[in-house]
Amino acid sequence: MTKTNEKSFLKIALVPLAQGIEEIEVVTIIDVLVRGGIQVITASITENKEITCSRGVVLKAEFLLDDLTGESFDLIAVAGGAGGAENFSNSATLETLLKEQKIEGRLYAAICASPAAVFSKFGLVQDKAATCYPSFADRLDAKEALTDDLVVDGNCITSRGPATAMTFALKLVELLEGKEKRDQVASGLLYSH
Numbered sequence: 001m002t003k004t005n006e007k008s009f010l011k012i013a014l015v016p017l018a019q020g021i022e023e024i025e026v027v028t029i030i031d032v033l034v035r036g037g038i039q040v041i042t043a044s045i046t047e048n049k050e051i052t053c054s055r056g057v058v059l060k061a062e063f064l065l066d067d068l069t070g071e072s073f074d075l076i077a078v079a080g081g082a083g084g085a086e087n088f089s090n091s092a093t094l095e096t097l098l099k100e101q102k103i104e105g106r107l108y109a110a111i112c113a114s115p116a117a118v119f120s121k122f123g124l125v126q127d128k129a130a131t132c133y134p135s136f137a138d139r140l141d142a143k144e145a146l147t148d149d150l151v152v153d154g155n156c157i158t159s160r161g162p163a164t165a166m167t168f169a170l171k172l173v174e175l176l177e178g179k180e181k182r183d184q185v186a187s188g189l190l191y192s193h
Contacts, residue, residue, distance in 0.1 A: 011038045013075040020083020023053035028165040036173035045091040054081040080112020088118045109157035116140040128153040
């Protein structure tokens, strides 16, 4: 894996991509993290780097996820969308990376359908409080299933859906780079909370 440009980054986040992913969530996560000075690595869970999102937006991943096994990330952030979450839940490589992330105490985050469809299936929230998109709540196998917009339990961060994507992404910046950086990014986005 190589850095995407010459800028020196202290933190690296992996944002996996899958067919059917929710574009508001994935683009918001990527954009806000980059604004926070975090290097974002995008990787397709399939053999195709081109991903068609849930509403037809086409994104192109930098890497294939299978090529990143053995790499270390400060954060793995999984967007949702029903189709994207279901596709993520069938990725053995993503499962391995996320389980390593949890075991090693590094941040792992999911929004929308993914806390239920991905994190529950992979056994990542059974000992955590978590939230997810309301129609997936019956699949959220968490220690405590909440309806809050954002839930942080140790190194696990979950959120509910497209409308909470900005709050979610800014919290990720805060956890990686501190409250001052989070507030700086939020101010530049005209985000008030």
